[in-house]
Amino acid sequence: MCHLLFLLALYSLQRCLSALCEAASSSNFSSPASVVRSLLTSLGQLRFLHEKLLDQLTSWMTEHITELKEKDLVTFALTTASLNYVPRDSDALYKKISDELSYEAVTRSRRGGGVSGRGGSGSEVIWLDVVWSLAVLKRCNAEQLSSVLSHDYYNKLLCKDYFKKCIP
Secondary structure (H helix, E strand, O other): OHHHHHHHHHHHHHHHHHHHHHHHHOOOOOOOHHHHHHHHHHHHHHOOOOHHHHHHHHHHHHHOHHHOOHHHHHHHHHHHHHOOOOOOOOHHHHHHHHHHOOHHHHHHHHHOOOOOOOOOOOHHHHHHHHHHHHHHOOOOOHHHHHHHHOHHHHHHHHHOHHHHOOOO
């Protein structure tokens, strides 16, 4: 019985994702970046690799590249890394990530409610996740890598309250 319910749920999910692919590929797809970011986040958190949908969302992001904010770029990097998938025609997005995302940009964005809307707290962890994601995808540059390997950076991480609870 459980196996049948699982197959039914999987079939429904596939139909839903196919419909999303069709919508994203149509010429009048005009969703805001927040919808695309939400779809990317969902796919990444579920660890659900749907190449066609990721390629469509990447195409949309590439077409609207000048409108993307730091949180859109962060979401794209984290999702593609967690799925271990580099979408077709994504070079422009990864170039924008390399050119525009830095620890300072993530911190600045978060102060304004940017990357996750919690102000400046946790910027170090977000930046570490971004660099890890780029490293997994072999898209990390030396400057990004050295930023998280610096003594000052990892001391900030280890001295945060949320890590003090983990370290005896």
